[in-house]
Amino acid sequence: MYVGRFVVVGPGIGAYRVSSRSFPNRQVVERDGTLTVAPTSDAPPTDNPYVSYNCLRTVEQSGESLAVVGNGSHVDPIAEKVGMGYPARDALALSLLALDFEKDDYDTPRVAGVVETHGATIATVRRDALVVREVAEPTLVATYEADDPEPFDLGATDAATAAREVYDHAYEHAVCAAGVTVGETVETSLVNE
Numbered sequence: 001m002y003v004g005r006f007v008v009v010g011p012g013i014g015a016y017r018v019s020s021r022s023f024p025n026r027q028v029v030e031r032d033g034t035l036t037v038a039p040t041s042d043a044p045p046t047d048n049p050y051v052s053y054n055c056l057r058t059v060e061q062s063g064e065s066l067a068v069v070g071n072g073s074h075v076d077p078i079a080e081k082v083g084m085g086y087p088a089r090d091a092l093a094l095s096l097l098a099l100d101f102e103k104d105d106y107d108t109p110r111v112a113g114v115v116e117t118h119g120a121t122i123a124t125v126r127r128d129a130l131v132v133r134e135v136a137e138p139t140l141v142a143t144y145e146a147d148d149p150e151p152f153d154l155g156a157t158d159a160a161t162a163a164r165e166v167y168d169h170a171y172e173h174a175v176c177a178a179g180v181t182v183g184e185t186v187e188t189s190l191v192n193e
């Protein structure tokens with residue numbers, strides 16, 4: 001099954017995978033704790049505005065670290081609002097509603113999650129809905145097919161294994177992935193193959 005891009009978040013752990021039929025020549029690159037989806041050097045030029053973006057940012061709120069994951073430019077305002085002290089639910093709802101679904105041929109939903117040490121919140125904005133939900137167990141939301149939050153069997157307890165698990169998932173057209181754990185420290189990891 002092809003579900004496109006997807007987010008998995010649960011308390012203390014999160015992951016993100018790029019799956020893509022149309023833009024497979026992409027990678028995740030890390031700089032100063034931010035993970036960015038970017039074209040590889042051999043990628044054909046494109047004017048599609050939705051294929052390069054920060055997919056994972058870490059942020060401090062009241063001395064606690066949090067991580068934000070998502071499939072587009074909304075990751076930045078979500079992270080900035082969380083950093084200003086907004087609750088995760090509000091940062092997700094405000095940012096996703098402001099930007100709304102992508103204005104491409106598929107009305108591609110925006111998906112995102114916020115990972116806290118002891119909690120997590122998952123969200124999506126589609127043409128027909130805005131869904132924002134606190135979750136107590138690892139939960140997935142994808143751009144296509146699995147476009148409502150659903151339980152996800154994530155066995156990982158570290159960032160590298162989280163990235164690897166979502167990258168290796170049977171959903172089709174894996175391109176690259178990111179993982180994160182949030183606790184006393186934040187660890188990130190990525191997979192490009």
Ligand SMILES: NC(=O)c1ncn([C@@H]2O[C@H](COP(=O)(O)O)[C@@H](O)[C@H]2O)c1NC=O
Nearest residue numbers: 004005020021022023050051071104108143
């Ligand atoms: N975030 C991404 O990595 C991303 N990759 C592709 N898209 C959008 O989704 C459309 C469909 O892409 P695909 O056929 O690869 O699933 C693309 O034309 C583009 O508008 C994306 N936008 C949202 O997921």
